[in-house]
Amino acid sequence: MASAGTPKAIDLSHHLNKLSLSRVASPLKDIIKYMHEPGMISLAGGLPNPSLFPFGELKAKVYAPETDLRSSEEPSSPIQFSIPKYAPPYHKNTLSAALQYGSSYGSARLSSFIREFTSHAMTPGFSDFEILLHSGNTDAWNKVVNILCEFGDYILVEEHTYPSSQALWVPMGCKGVPIPIDKDGLIPEALELVLKNWDQTLPGIKRPHLLYVVPVGHNPTGATLTLGRKKAIYKICVEYDIIICEDDPYYFLQFPPYVLQSQRTKEEPRPASELDGQAYVDSLIPTFLSLDVQGRVIRLDTFSKTLGPGSRLGYFVCNPLFAERILRATEVTTQAPSGLSQAVIEELLISWGQEGYLRWLLGLRDSYTSRRDWMCDLIAKSFDLVPSPANIVDDVVAVQKGHGSTKDAVPYFSFSFPKGGMFVWIKLYLPCTSTYQDMKATSPSHETATAKWAEAFWMDLIKEKVLLTPGSYYTPIIGGINERMPLEPDVIFFRLAFSFETREEMQLGIERMANVFERWWS
């Protein structure tokens, strides 16, 4: 909880763009004010009468929060709840309300649950933070860019960045400013360098004022920012007056460090004392929001990774001014998220309670930890993993199986064991392959050779029936529609997801991948 001395957000209105500053509140607010006066008969509303909605009741069977998700059996003893059409006033959730037009704020009861949860699990650094529902982080990022950015603005992004997030702003004439990252996420010194030298590098061009960052289990690299780096980045953003958009869908999927299978103690059922929401919350690296004493962080939270993306439901945590401007935009664009999604998620969360929801997240975290372990174990099974030399920042280098102890083992790829999220990010070292040397000899540039090699290798993986995501998909766009950041020569990247496939499928996939590596490095 925020302590008594927690400051309020400072005035950041100079960050708002023209579009956002031009929005006015609907005149209908006067109608709403008078509508609720006692004894008033309103012929002003225009809402359909709920007796004309063809729904009588919605019932859901949901998992108990303590469900062991690592078990392959369907969970027993589910919780059941019902959302009736009409209900006495003490029953807060009805279909007649869920199916009606609602305020663009969304459900007050759901927002209030989220506010309590956020206060406790994140302790925002400013006291007047607001919760505003949205329809998932894609919707949310669209709304952030549309209140802050003008045509042609530069936006600070990680040097590998989520493609949908940039596909939004590229047609708006915006450009990415890639900031180097490593396994611990965005590098503060690199950020500072860009900002310090901005006026020399691009004289006359407006300095970026928005940083887009995925701080935990970064998509695609799996990197998780350390607390030290978060503090350093926040300090730089204060100095250079940058708004931080903290897109954090994987926040509750922070894992304990990976331990090689051979060194791991057999997995025991977790003792009851460890199933402690508070200990879990305390184990999480604090958010940018928690460090933010000025209200310059716009946090995007979503239920997509924790309850199901199809709900299209999430929420902003941000300062009151930004929340109000986003609300004005929401009224005339998306309106509130689906009332059915709100009603179902609200009832689920309130059935579970605050502690129950934390338990669920903890169980989910354990489940994704197992999946992370599966994938890392399987890579270790199909390749030999050796410690990285000094010039490689990743945790380990993968070489041909059985060659890990030979002195001249040739590196296939390096990677780090993810501390959060859903992805392993591998970096391939091409110079040791003869195919790459041949391509380099016949290509006009290193970059062309690298791209050509990447395409051929990817197609060979597909021929072997294993599909990875090419790292080039995540390259920031720094100029016109097709002008991407120049690729690092001699290396390429792939993203491997451990979120979906079964262990058996994963094993098959990694084995096939190993076959392709052996062919191309032979």
Place this chain on the structure above:
Amino acid sequence: MASAGTPKAIDLSHHLNKLSLSRVASPLKDIIKYMHEPGMISLAGGLPNPSLFPFGELKAKVYAPETDLRSSEEPSSPIQFSIPKYAPPYHKNTLSAALQYGSSYGSARLSSFIREFTSHAMTPGFSDFEILLHSGNTDAWNKVVNILCEFGDYILVEEHTYPSSQALWVPMGCKGVPIPIDKDGLIPEALELVLKNWDQTLPGIKRPHLLYVVPVGHNPTGATLTLGRKKAIYKICVEYDIIICEDDPYYFLQFPPYVLQSQRTKEEPRPASELDGQAYVDSLIPTFLSLDVQGRVIRLDTFSKTLGPGSRLGYFVCNPLFAERILRATEVTTQAPSGLSQAVIEELLISWGQEGYLRWLLGLRDSYTSRRDWMCDLIAKSFDLVPSPANIVDDVVAVQKGHGSTKDAVPYFSFSFPKGGMFVWIKLYLPCTSTYQDMKATSPSHETATAKWAEAFWMDLIKEKVLLTPGSYYTPIIGGINERMPLEPDVIFFRLAFSFETREEMQLGIERMANVFERWWS
């Protein structure tokens, strides 16, 4: 159904704005292509595994389509359906799919139901129309404006227009071009005049290329366009190359003509033979879509008025190019509508079937017809209604109760009996009130006096505990943020909704309204 000779949409790509032309497809489309190859192991996806969604089953109790909505009792014999988490392949609707990320197209099964329904109930005039789900008509209109309009564009609108629709484009620097309307909707000759004289009136300014129109039960005026007018408007739009955005939430709420209660035969249960979906469809005034042989109509349909607005679910019917550009925008903004909304509405519609859905709409139409009748009957009870003189286009003029047959009855207001929708629109004649004469004497202009009178009268209605919506809320914005179309002097408007209140509440409201009129006209 479209006949064999139905033409395809013509090329209308010159209407797209820069933003829309700059959008590119996601590289992830290649991933999706390969993902479904037989035997492929995909580590590329990054979807959460559905075993980690905490939902086991969703069950709904819904009304039968033939439910008599005019009965005050809760409908008996509901239909029940279940959406299980997993299911055999022949069961098409599962929570594991509904809660997962989905294509921005939305559910293919739901879209296919809607396509069949649209083909039958609307017979689009061009053969290659597409169905694309959206999150309600507010979302849809936002997407239309954002593929077609540049900053500062003029948009053709009805002279009383829906406030949320213009609150979207006003901050985008767009301006409304108000086109006169009467009880039969937008006047074609007035539209043609504006377009014909455009270059003389506003030389050097780009002619509008988008018409926003609510053709049935227009909000706020309740006007419904005749087929003749629709044909004339379509012809003009072809001539001047205008895209028509047909925002038609009330299409299925088209009523038979109003008959005074005294002349009405007692309401009998409708004979079974009349409960005929085909006869109902045939009774509806054809849509702009059905007249459109070029693909220049973008039709916005929604379940908000027919199943419940909280579902935040509707669909575009438009040409393939516009659908594809809207889809590209959807991918990076809202994504598909809520999967829960889609799953529930899909199952409801498929349980009902095509004929069942038409029956439901017919029942709903009957219910709103009764509500229209309630309100018109109640106005006739609290006021005397006399035929309009030649200079008033409305159906009737309301005068003081008991004075309808006196020669010198003073007009309070005129109105027309709505043929669709949810609203009665009344036009008040101020010159006969002494308060207005006083205000005119002390005001700098007619317009100031009118606005002052409107405010005072509205506040007196509120004091009497009846709330109406001031007509001025619907005045188009023609210049900067606050520059509205000049108000017609000596008259003001109010909108009365008959969609929500009970008959008893409506009666009380109208009686209170009559009290206020008597005071102000005495």
